[in-house]
Amino acid sequence: MNGTAPLIEVEHLTMRFGGLIAVDDVSFIGRPQEITAIIGPNGAGKTTVFNCITGFYRPTVGRLLMRGDRDYLLERMLGHEIGQRARVARTFQNIRLFPAMTVLENLLVAQHNKLMLASGYSVFGLLGLKRYRAAEEAAIALARAWLERIDLVAAADRPAGELPYGAQRRLEIARAMCTEPRLLCLDEPAAGLNPRESAELNQLLVSIRDRDGIGVLLIEHDMSVVMNISNHVVVLDYGRKIAEGAPAEIQRDPAVIRAYLGTDDEAIDG
Amino acid sequence: MDPRLPRMLKDAALTVLVAAALGIFIVGFRTVDVGSRTGLSFDYHFVDLGVALIVIFFGRLGLSLAATGLRWPAIALGIAMIAAGASPMKLPSGFLHWFVTLGGVLLVIRAIWPWADQAIVAAARTPTGRVIDQIGTRWLGWLLLGLAIVMPFTPFADQKTMDLGVLILTYVMLGWGLNIVVGLAGLLDLGYVAFYAVGAYTYALLSTQHGLGFWVVLPLAGMLAASFGVLLGFPVLRLRGDYLAIVTLGFGEIIRLVILNWFDLTNGPAGIGSIPGPTLFGAVFAETAPPGKQTVSEMLGIPFHGIHRLIFLYYIILLLALITNIFTQRMRRLPVGRAWEALREDETACKALGINPTNTKLTAFAVGAMFAGFAGSYFAAKQRFISPESFTFIESAIILAIVVLGGMGSQIGVVLAAVLLIGLPEWFRDLGNYRMLAFGIAMVLIMVFRPRGLIGHREPSIRLHPVAPHPVKSGGSG
């Protein structure tokens, strides 16, 4: 439970849209080298939590403390700064790749800030200086390493939009990882995958947690995935946190069974 | 007798009905000013309208036939229309001849399209096809460049052709400049001509009032235009795409109106004249040099000829256009260029990756503006007279049409589109009057039928596998 120091602390997060309270006083902690699953029925406010963390929405109330080279208060930062400085990366519920660009280009765009610096804000790059070429080669090497991990090396020069669905999901994760984040937020990465792809995805997520050593926040509907790979589970319902704990505890929690799974106990034996 | 025929006939009749409702007042009654107190009377054009409606009936019928796969009747109808339009048969107006002929051509194209498409794809798969495809994608640019370089020395290079060449190249350059903004970064800029105007007025003012030469002012004009781009872009680039378009349109008009009304600086609607042309190593292109200067013919020891100036101007714009192109190609391979394209594809995803959208858009906007500034400077030096009339919204629209038609983001596409949109109407003077009408219709048709433009193929900015298998896709996109 209380292993390492927290990576992100979400405190009293509340998000209101007009009269609708999409997220209502939610607090939880994400730790490095852990997968924290956020589950809950449709419309529970899971994606909204992500949107607050990654700066797409400004929370109505709440504090989002992200630890890194220093402490960042995410609710005060602009969207792109959160990726750039606080090093929080995310994927989207509906895949958002750059469809006309190739797989490799997608992974290079993710390394934009690093490369921009190396290219002297394009000046060195335009002049074709060595320094930039070396940086670009390093970026390509990183991209290639990720392509190997998601098994897409052969497709590197194809437009991302032409890939099959499962490959696009993996590519989006790889793209987020190419930003070299401390925290990775994944919004239903297994949605629409077949069982085999889903199993591969689990392996990938576990390796990201164990090999890359970063923290993962995972929104997931598939209970088998949650039970198998997450270290900690947060349950939302109607915007409120109704339970929190280790997967095994959550599985038995009556409040969760009532709210999230109806009264049908069967469904949680994934 | 095809059972679908009655439905098609009904459809064509309905189309005619709608067209008649559209045309009856606007086309049927042409208002003419007779000068009396009551004002207007009419020229009636019901015959033209009637002929046009008949054409529309058969055109629509032909399209339905083609769509249901009845190719041959459709082709026959199309050929009949072409014959009618091209025949010496007297139609009430020249426009109708064009209307019938073009309608027929479009119909024939539509009818043979599926078949032609297949044939092209099949042909591209054969070995010779592959070679031609390679030449098309790899060498077409070089071929065109070679042509452009030797053009002034060919026998066709008379005054008129050279003028046209200069005109086309100017639009090619503007198109390439705007392509950075629209094609790569996906920002619809409807006020591009404003930066062109800034460049033109910068040179006109600095040369006529402070005696600065073209080559000194050229970089200044580019920088000034780019600064304008940053200044205008900074507050508005956060806006959504379509709002941005309207705001840039507003900015374009504001700049034009300021030029029009700021008499002290710009001389208002009367414009600025006697702008000196560009010099070659300090020598001027004229029969006699002003005191203290040399003419080019003296310097080179050749007899004076008016065409020399034109050839010189031609090479300047060719050079400027090439610089634009090379710069763009390099930028595209740099992080900033990839970020432009990524922004065009998905701004939200860019933000999630830590890319600052405003700054990235701003660079695209400024670089685009800079090239417009260069082109504007050149325009002033070539024309030797500028006035606000040259910088209206229509000009922005023409440049945009070139980019859209060419295929947003495609460099070669811009060239082809510029030749098509600027060159053709100049060659066929008849068409001149209908040029803007045709532009407008072409923009709609492109969006409907070929939203990726003439050249829809995108070459990756970088490859992991150097000799990647290059699958030949559908015919036109090679």
Add this chain to the structure above:
Amino acid sequence: MGKRKRRTSKEQGTTEDMAYFTQQLINAITLGAIYGLIAIGYTMVYGIIGMINFAHGEVFMIGAFISLIGFVICSMLGIGSAPVAILLVLLIAMAFSAVYGWAIERAAYRPLRGSFRLAPLISAIGVSIALQNYVQLVQGARPKPGGQIVSGGFNLFSLDGFDVRISWLQIIIVLVTIVLMAGFTWLIAKTPLGRRQRACEQDMKMASLLGVDVDRTISFTFVLGAALAAVAGMLFLMYYGVIDFFIGFLAGIKAFTAAVLGGIGSLPGAMLGGLLIGLIEVFWAAYFSSEYKDVAAFAVLVLVLIFRPSGLLGKPEIEKV
């Protein structure tokens, strides 16, 4: 463009200033009514399919031309009574401009649903250019005098010899606008057509699942917008007495500004925005410089979009990601 009285010497004091101000106010409201009518078309189309119908100004221009032709026909047919002529022309202009609205949507926008983001706007720009040049070709480029259909007016009051006048025409313009607005509001609020329109505006997918014919509803929106623009065209013709093929560009942009200022998507907002733009334009011309009155309108557009893109009565939208 404006029907302004020159400002005479300054010394005559505040009463005259007051009178001058009132006169400008009357002129501004008249102009604002016209902009408001056009703005409704922008706002409705934006509300339902989220596109800027760049060609809407051209429909207004065509409405003005059809009205012009209609009035000349009326005078040829010897219809002497102004109210009859106005009513007749009004109906004709609305009906035939509506066909333009319908045809534009059908031919240039409908095929683009689901195309890339900027496609509809580019297509709309194409339509706008094409229509402008079409009218220039078939009707000629020269400005067309419309003659005076309604003349005269009365003095509202006099202050120190400065008459504040309202012309009958101005009264007609404001009355026609009010009546149409009322009818239009009723149509949207109370009829099944209007209900379907609002349903699609809220959530097009849901509406279509519930059996609303989305295509028909969108067509209906364009038809309504075009009809109102045609009315604006007729009023513009009567007010200024001269039109040409280019009037749609400026009026269109100003009306779009009005729609954005009022809050795009909001019908009362469009009317309010129209009035404000009328006020800004007339007062700018009256008190500052008439050369820069169009600059003022564009500047307002730019400022509103930068500082309050949701307008005065619009709801701010948070983009769902």
